[in-house]
């Protein structure tokens with residue numbers, strides 16, 4: 001059964017949407033504020049989101065943007081103002097559809113069904129959810145090439161990202177600087193293994209709470225580095 005999250009602060013509208021969707025066989029949950037809605041949309045697995053624009057706490061624009069960064073879940077945005085819909089389209093936040101209040105419940109149900117069908121075809125066609133490595137508070141989205149530490153995104157250069165990802169994919173394995181250099185930089189004789197040290201230092205500054213007591217990348221004196229799990 002498809003699971004839908006409605007993020008809507010007007011209780012009567014949320015309940016109406018829920019009733020109609022449940023009658024059509026969907027499992028529906030409601031969050032009536034932006035913060036709760038954002039958290040659930042990010043942490044739980046829903047098949048579709050119905051997202052109101054104006055919400056207490058985080059607004060619909062921000063929720064759409066943040067969810068889209070990490071998930072492909074269809075997002076149907078709802079607004080009371082036609083101008084807002086035009087604005088959202090213009091911003092390119094990645095919503096799949098827009099609907100203006102007041103709308104007929106049957107129209108909403110029809111759109112939800114259409115988006116779920118499209119999404120299922122997409123999943124079925126082999127386009128996968130992003131490949132993600134999560135270790136304690138560190139999250140590496142390999143598909144989007146983004147790194148988050150306790151939910152906050154950190155900017156990584158290409159080589160820093162490749163190095164961190166390589167180590168995290170091979171936990172508890174000690175690599176020498178030479179090995180890391182040849183794997184990540186792919187230039188056998190050119191370059192300097194000190195580059196590895198410099199990159200490890202930069203990565204630690206981004207992901208470690210205390211760089212002198214690293215929780216993720218450990219220095220094995222005289223040998224190299226190891227990713228701790």
Ligand code: CA
Nearest residue numbers: 009052054055
């Ligand atoms: Ca609202």
